[in-house]
Amino acid sequence: xxxxxxxxxxxxxxxxxxxxxxxxxxxxxxxxxxxxxxxxxxxxxxxxxxxxxxxxxxxxxxxxxxxxxxxxxxxxxxxxxxxxxxxxx
Numbered sequence: 001x002x003x004x005x006x007x008x009x010x011x012x013x014x015x016x017x018x019x020x021x022x023x024x025x026x027x028x029x030x031x032x033x034x035x036x037x038x039x040x041x042x043x044x045x046x047x048x049x050x051x052x053x054x055x056x057x058x059x060x061x062x063x064x065x066x067x068x069x070x071x072x073x074x075x076x077x078x079x080x081x082x083x084x085x086x087x088x089x
Contacts, residue, residue: 004052005024005025007084007085011045012042028053045081048081048084049081051077055073055074058070
């Protein structure tokens with residue numbers, strides 16, 4: 001999740017959506033209007049990051065079965081986030 005957040009901040013800074021001093025820490029902690037703004041600029045990326053963030057309490061902090069499947073999905077999402085952040089603005 002942390003790596004995905006760094007990629008999201010990189011993408012938002014690079015595209016001029018956020019200033020260098022404005023960073024996402026957790027999607028769930030964003031004010032609704034800011035999440036909407038960021039999602040308009042980077043919807044697919046923010047959606048993937050949100051999915052990773054939603055896995056965290058269930059598998060990292062929780063004890064649901066199929067943790068390895070959740071981990072594989074998180075890695076898949078991180079690869080997507082990385083690719084989306086690196087694409088040309």
